[in-house]
Amino acid sequence: MRYTFLLYTDPANLAHLTADDWDAEKQLYGAYIQDLKAAGVFIDTDRLHGSDTATTITLLGGTERIQDGPFADTKERLGGLFMVDVPDLDAAMNWARKCPAARFGKVEIRASMMG
Amino acid sequence: MVHSAHAAEAAARASYGRLVAILASRSRDIAAAEDALSDAFAKALTTWPTGGVPDNPEAWLLTTARNRLTDTQRRDARHVPETDVPEMANPDLDEFPDARLKLMFVCAHPAIDRAVHTPLMLQTVLGVQAADIARAFALPTATMAQRLVRAKSKIKASGIAFSIPEDADLPARVAAVTEAIYGAYALDWLAGGDTLAGEALYLATLLTQLRPDDPEPLGLAALIAFGQSRVAARIKDGVLVPTHLQDTQTWDHRLIGHATAMLSRAQKMGHIGRFQIEAAIQSVHANRANTAKTDWTALVQLTDALHHLYPTLGSAVAQAAAIARTKGAATGLVLLDQIPPKQIANFQPFHATRAHLLAMDAQPQAAHAAYQDALKLCTDAPSRAYLMRQIADLPKT
Numbered sequence: 295m296r297y298t299f300l301l302y303t304d305p306a307n308l309a310h311l312t313a314d315d316w317d318a319e320k321q322l323y324g325a326y327i328q329d330l331k332a333a334g335v336f337i338d339t340d341r342l343h344g345s346d347t348a349t350t351i352t353l354l355g356g357t358e359r360i361q362d363g364p365f366a367d368t369k370e371r372l373g374g375l376f377m378v379d380v381p382d383l384d385a386a387m388n389w390a391r392k393c394p395a396a397r398f399g400k401v402e403i404r405a406s407m408m409g
Numbered sequence: 410m411v412h413s414a415h416a417a418e419a420a421a422r423a424s425y426g427r428l429v430a431i432l433a434s435r436s437r438d439i440a441a442a443e444d445a446l447s448d449a450f451a452k453a454l455t456t457w458p459t460g461g462v463p464d465n466p467e468a469w470l471l472t473t474a475r476n477r478l479t480d481t482q483r484r485d486a487r488h489v490p491e492t493d494v495p496e497m498a499n500p501d502l503d504e505f506p507d508a509r510l511k512l513m514f515v516c517a518h519p520a521i522d523r524a525v526h527t528p529l530m531l532q533t534v535l536g537v538q539a540a541d542i543a544r545a546f547a548l549p550t551a552t553m554a555q556r557l558v559r560a561k562s563k564i565k566a567s568g569i570a571f572s573i574p575e576d577a578d579l580p581a582r583v584a585a586v587t588e589a590i591y592g593a594y595a596l597d598w599l600a601g602g603d604t605l606a607g608e609a610l611y612l613a614t615l616l617t618q619l620r621p622d623d624p625e626p627l628g629l630a631a632l633i634a635f636g637q638s639r640v641a642a643r644i645k646d647g648v649l650v651p652t653h654l655q656d657t658q659t660w661d662h663r664l665i666g667h668a669t670a671m672l673s674r675a676q677k678m679g680h681i682g683r684f685q686i687e688a689a690i691q692s693v694h695a696n697r698a699n700t701a702k703t704d705w706t707a708l709v710q711l712t713d714a715l716h717h718l719y720p721t722l723g724s725a726v727a728q729a730a731a732i733a734r735t736k737g738a739a740t741g742l743v744l745l746d747q748i749p750p751k752q753i754a755n756f757q758p759f760h761a762t763r764a765h766l767l768a769m770d771a772q773p774q775a776a777h778a779a780y781q782d783a784l785k786l787c788t789d790a791p792s793r794a795y796l797m798r799q800i801a802d803l804p805k806t
Contacts, residue, residue, distance in 0.1 A: 295568045382570035383520055384578065405567045 296337065296406035297386040298377050302370040303399030305344075322394040330378060335389065337377035345371040370399060422608055423509075424467050425536035430508035432474055434571040439515075439533050439561045441478060449474040509534055510615050511571045517585040518569050525560045526585065527592030532557055535593070535608050545596045573619065583620055587613070587629050587684065594633050606640075609633050617671070624675035628684030631675065634668035635691035637661070649795035657698040665695045683719040686711055690727070705734035722748070722756050730762045738769035757786035761796060773803045 311319070323341075330336035345364040352359050364371070376393065380386050383403070390401045425446070432442035449470045463469040516529040528546065531537040543553035563569075574582040594609035610633040616626035642655035650656075672688045690711045697703050708731040716724040725748055733741025745763050753759040764779035780800045787793050 297568075381568075382572075383518075383568045384570055384572075384574065386568070387520070403567070407566075 295381065295386075295409065296377060296379050297383075298375055298404050298406065299386075299390050299393060299395075300372055300402040300404065301374045301376070301393070301395035301399060302402060303373050303395065304370045306369075307398045319394060326392065326394055329392070330376070330389065335378045335380050335385075337379055339374065339376045341374040342372065344373075373399070422535050423611070424470065426509040426512055426534035428467070428471055428474060429533050429536075430512035430571065431471060432478060434508070434511070437515075437565045437569060437571065439564060440558070441481065442474070443533070445474040445478040445481065446470065448477050507573065507615070507619070509612070510619060511573060513586050513589070513612065513615075514574060514582055515564060515569055515571055517582070517589045518564075519581070519585065520567060520569060521560055521563065522556075523585075523588075525556050526589040527596070528553060528557060529560050530589050530612075531593055531596075531605075533561075534612070535605065537605075579620070580623070583616060583623060583626065586616060587625055590616070591629055591632075591684070594636070606633060606637055610637060622678065624678040624680060625682040625684050627671050627675035628682055628686075628688045631668045631672040631688035632684050632691060634664050634671065635688060635695055638664040638668065638695070644791045647791060647794050648798060649789075649791040651795075652694045653697070653703045660695070660698060662698065665698070668692070669695070681714075681718070683715070686715045686718070690715065703734075705731060709735050722752060723758065726756075726758050726762050729766070733766050733769065738766040741766045742770060755786060757783055757792075760786065764796075764799065768799070768803060773805075777803055 327336065327339060348364040350361040350363065350365045352361075374395065376389075378386065378389055380389065383405070386403050386405075390396065390403050393401050395401055428446055429439060429442045432445060433439045436442075452473055453466070453470065457463075457466075512534050513530060516533060517526045521529065528542045531542050531545075532539060539554045539557060540550045542557075543550040546553060573579075590609050590612045593612075594606055596605070610630060613626055613630035613633055617623075617630050620626055638661040639652065639655060641661070642657075642659040643650060645656075668688070669692060672685065672692055675682075675685050675688070690708060693704050693707045693711065709728075712724065712728040712731045716728045726745070729741040729744040732744060742763070745759065745766065748759065760779050760783035764776045764783055767773075767776035767779055777800060780796055780803075784793060784796050784800075787796060
């Protein structure tokens with residue numbers, strides 16, 4: 295079953311990180327990706343630019359509207375995602391709690407409707 | 410007659426959860442499994458009286474429900490083939506000894522809202538109707554039904570496995586299941602029936618078999634067994650009888666022996682837990698059958714430990730009630746008055762206990778008012794009769 299981990303963080307929780315801290319973070323994510331690959335569950339991952347750079351488009355109501363910014367202005371921002379292929383929710387939860395993003399923010403687990 | 414109807418009901422309950430678990434194990438679609446099973450039960454009601462009861466009614470129900478489920482899935486284009494129920498020409502139900510156990514772990518899964526664990530278990534494992542569950546939880550039927558539907562959709566969509574959790578997760582998962590079983594048992598206790606308590610004891614015993622070295626499922630099973638041993642003594646002439654006044658001759662001494670054995674096994678494992686303490690409290694009451702008097706000093710120690718380690722409103726009230734027996738009603742009342750009034754506004758045992766202690770403390774007028782508060786919160790007929798008798802027995806001023 296495919297699961298997507300949506301990584302949400304409050305930028306305030308990251309404000310204290312130094313350049314060295316960020317390097318260490320990158321290493322942690324690299325190791326996490328290696329672990330996922332070694333276990334044969336890795337599908338994809340991405341790290342997104344800040345939500346202040348987002349562009350939102352909708353055709354809702356019949357006309358196209360373009361918004362400069364994220365669709366919802368929340369404290370916690372979607373910063374990245376992982377896609378994994380594991381047998382069930384317990385396995386997905388076990389990988390999600392190992393995700394480095396869980397220490398500074400929240401990892402939302404969503405199962406794929408496509409199986 | 411009543412007995413065989415009872416037995417049939419219990420058997421149907423036992424089958425229900427097992428069959429739901431088997432039917433939903435691969436697709437994780439509990440709602441579809443329940444629909445198919447209720448169709449199978451309906452078919453049994455029309456065909457068994459004329460055609461005779463099959464040799465293996467449970468296997469018949471499973472086959473009928475499975476065929477029904479497969480038909481529905483074929484007709485319903487939204488279903489992908491992989492959710493098909495496994496084909497079994499001759500289902501051997503003994504291959505699924507722990508099917509209900511797996512379903513219990515699904516119901517008490519940490520990804521499911523804790524408040525829904527017990528209702529979900531009552532419905533899917535024990536086959537209790539949503540309307541009855543709603544009444545027990547004092548919620549509108551539509552609200553409860555909605556929560557159950559949502560939980561079942563989530564189980565299916567999010568891929569919660571019908572399996573025994575891995576060793577690392579097992580202690581926490583077992584704790585959630587024991588809590589949910591206790592929820593079912595406590596509910597039944599208030600409603601005054603005994604059928605569900607018997608089922609709760611069965612479910613707790615299943616857990617003890619899975620986790621023979623975990624003291625809390627044993628403590629829970631012992632607690633329920635002690636409670637069950639007094640079913641015949643709890644109500645006399647339609648009036649509730651408090652444990653310390655019950656006729657010990659009418660207790661089930663075989664069940665007390667069973668409960669005592671389970672509790673001492675749990676205690677030998679060397680780590681304390683909430684259900685063990687609660688069972689120990691009940692074992693003190695049970696011991697009155699041997700000593701002819703209640704050991705209130707032991708009860709004070711145990712309720713004190715319970716309240717310090719696992720504080721709840723119930724433990725606070727139990728502690729006050731016990732201490733009133735050894736140190737006087739005034740001491741108990743002081744403890745009761747420390748509980749914030751907002752918390753106890755709708756907690757019937759608080760008002761009943763406070764009324765009792767006020768009566769002991771020679772304050773009949775205040776006792777009268779407190780009994781009235783308790784009565785307003787009490788719907789159970791034997792408990793109401795008890796409270797009204799207490800009011801009638803107050804000295805006239």
